Amino acid sequence: MTGDFDRRDMVKLFGVLSAGLGAADAAAAQVPSGAGAATIHRKNVVGVQVKPWVWTGEGIDSALDTLQQKANVNTVFCYTFDGDPNRISQVGANLPDHGVLGPGGRTSGAFFDYDPKYFRDTSLNQFRSHDDPGLDVIRDVAPKAKVRGMDFFGWDYNNAFPSMMRWPGYTKVAEIDVYGKSTTSACFNHPDYRAHLLGKVRATLEPHADLVAGFMWGCERMGPLDNLIGGIFATSGISCFCSFCAAKGKMRGIAVERARAGYVKLDQYFRIAARHERPADGFFVSFMRILLEYPEVLAWHALWTDSYHEVRAQLYATAKTIAPQKPFGFHMMQNITFSPFYSAIDDYAKVAATADFLKIACYNNAGGPRMSRFIEQLCNTVFADAAPDELAPVYYKMMGYEQDAPAKIRANGLDPSYVAHETRRAATGTGGKVKIYPGIDVDVPSGAGDKHTTPGDVRAAVKAALGAGADGIVWAREYHEMWLANLAAGGETVREIFAQKP
Numbered sequence: 329m330t331g332d333f334d335r336r337d338m339v340k341l342f343g344v345l346s347a348g349l350g351a352a353d354a355a356a357a358q359v360p361s362g363a364g365a366a367t368i369h370r371k372n373v374v375g376v377q378v379k380p381w382v383w384t385g386e387g388i389d390s391a392l393d394t395l396q397q398k399a400n401v402n403t404v405f406c407y408t409f410d411g412d413p414n415r416i417s418q419v420g421a422n423l424p425d426h427g428v429l430g431p432g433g434r435t436s437g438a439f440f441d442y443d444p445k446y447f448r449d450t451s452l453n454q455f456r457s458h459d460d461p462g463l464d465v466i467r468d469v470a471p472k473a474k475v476r477g478m479d480f481f482g483w484d485y486n487n488a489f490p491s492m493m494r495w496p497g498y499t500k501v502a503e504i505d506v507y508g509k510s511t512t513s514a515c516f517n518h519p520d521y522r523a524h525l526l527g528k529v530r531a532t533l534e535p536h537a538d539l540v541a542g543f544m545w546g547c548e549r550m551g552p553l554d555n556l557i558g559g560i561f562a563t564s565g566i567s568c569f570c571s572f573c574a575a576k577g578k579m580r581g582i583a584v585e586r587a588r589a590g591y592v593k594l595d596q597y598f599r600i601a602a603r604h605e606r607p608a609d610g611f612f613v614s615f616m617r618i619l620l621e622y623p624e625v626l627a628w629h630a631l632w633t634d635s636y637h638e639v640r641a642q643l644y645a646t647a648k649t650i651a652p653q654k655p656f657g658f659h660m661m662q663n664i665t666f667s668p669f670y671s672a673i674d675d676y677a678k679v680a681a682t683a684d685f686l687k688i689a690c691y692n693n694a695g696g697p698r699m700s701r702f703i704e705q706l707c708n709t710v711f712a713d714a715a716p717d718e719l720a721p722v723y724y725k726m727m728g729y730e731q732d733a734p735a736k737i738r739a740n741g742l743d744p745s746y747v748a749h750e751t752r753r754a755a756t757g758t759g760g761k762v763k764i765y766p767g768i769d770v771d772v773p774s775g776a777g778d779k780h781t782t783p784g785d786v787r788a789a790v791k792a793a794l795g796a797g798a799d800g801i802v803w804a805r806e807y808h809e810m811w812l813a814n815l816a817a818g819g820e821t822v823r824e825i826f827a828q829k830p
């Protein structure tokens with residue numbers, strides 16, 4: 329640590345942050361204590377995520393009726409903003425037994441006509457998807473959900489999708505990696521990006537008080553160390569080293585150049601680990617030595633994650649100011665259930681003060697192949713001293729799981745106890761202050777030869793989640809990926825369970 333604190337940098341950073349956010353945002357950065365107390369939750373939430381193009385392809389009435397009648401859905405998490413145009417390609421023309429490919433699914437952006445006044449403070453103010461200009465999901469879908477007694481939630485999904493970079497201003501807010509290269513991830517410390525994210529919450533909630541019943545925000549991204557360790561959830565780039573992050577690092581007393589040097593060394597080391605060229609003292613010892621030599625590596629990783637948590641807190645505080653009674657929550661990516669490293673830094677206890685509910689990706693069918701690939705990745709990085717079959721028993725102990733060997737979980741999926749375990753862990757971690765909605769795997773795509781969903785799997789996962797005390801469930805991931813028999817099995821099961829626990 330250098331302690332080369334530069335007052336001018338601090339003034340500059342505060343200046344740009346307040347200029348970008350406005351005084352109201354700066355005030356909203358702190359979540360008032362008890363912000364969630366006014367929230368009114370629906371009992372026994374059964375949710376589902378629906379892509380924008382489904383409404384035009386399948387028809388709004390038809391899709392809502394199917395979801396309500398077959399799957400017992402009472403809460404529609406409707407993509408109001410979707411950064412991912414690619415999920416259509418995973419099913420391609422081979423949709424399951426419902427739906428027609430409608431226009432769209434090709435570009436990212438907002439799927440409602442937002443008022444530009446909410447984006448006056450940011451250059452990121454043009455992002456209306458061109459896919460289907462005739463469709464405004466809030467105007468067109470929300471009233472039809474409402475007359476059916478279903479809640480319409482805005483669902484704002486913000487991964488580091490390369491498609492986002494085509495919108496004006498996004499390259500300007502991109503994270504800069506350790507080698508000075510621009511990435512496809514937007515930087516949470518860039519004031520324009522923060523103002524854009526907060527603007528979307530306002531533009532969704534404020535003008536649509538009678539139609540939008542709640543809001544879910546999601547972003548499947550991780551800090552530089554988790555990205556280096558990798559796995560299926562890593563985004564590209566050891567980042568961020570932009571001028572805003574550098575200034576913030578300096579304010580924390582972290583020597584930016586030392587952090588950069590540590591990450592370069594770690595990057596080189598992981599390349600060696602991936603080739604399994606064992607250092608004299610082994611892989612884990614070498615990894616620890618780099619952390620000891622460059623403690624700035626962990627400090628920079630924490631800087632990224634703290635910034636991410638700050639954004640979550642600002643979003644929550646903003647939503648609670650506009651609509652204190654409406655639930656605001658987060659999608660939690662599945663890596664929180666896989667990675668001991670990511671789980672350490674994305675601590676449920678910290679999320680508890682900034683959310684009314686959490687939808688947790690704990691997909692047990694696709695989770696088998698996914699977890700098996702993650703164990704392999706650990707054996708190419710931090711735990712390269714071991715082979716996947718050797719690491720797996722220790723890894724399961726570390727994570728509290730009782731699961732089969734990697735080859736078996738790949739073929740058979742994870743035992744439903746995995747869903748129960750994560751439900752309990754999240755409920756305990758958040759101290760009962762947050763509603764927990766596990767995502768139930770209904771045909772989450774997996775590879776050829778990997779586990780695929782059956783109706784029995786859905787029944788077992790629902791029983792595991794609700795048996796472990798979940799406050800509701802969300803069919804996952806996307807409605808257009810699901811076979812109706814699987815969805816109907818889930819619908820029947822929740823009906824049976826909720827009839828016993830009205």
Ligand SMILES: [Zn+2]
Nearest residue numbers: 515568570573
């Ligand atoms: Zn940055």
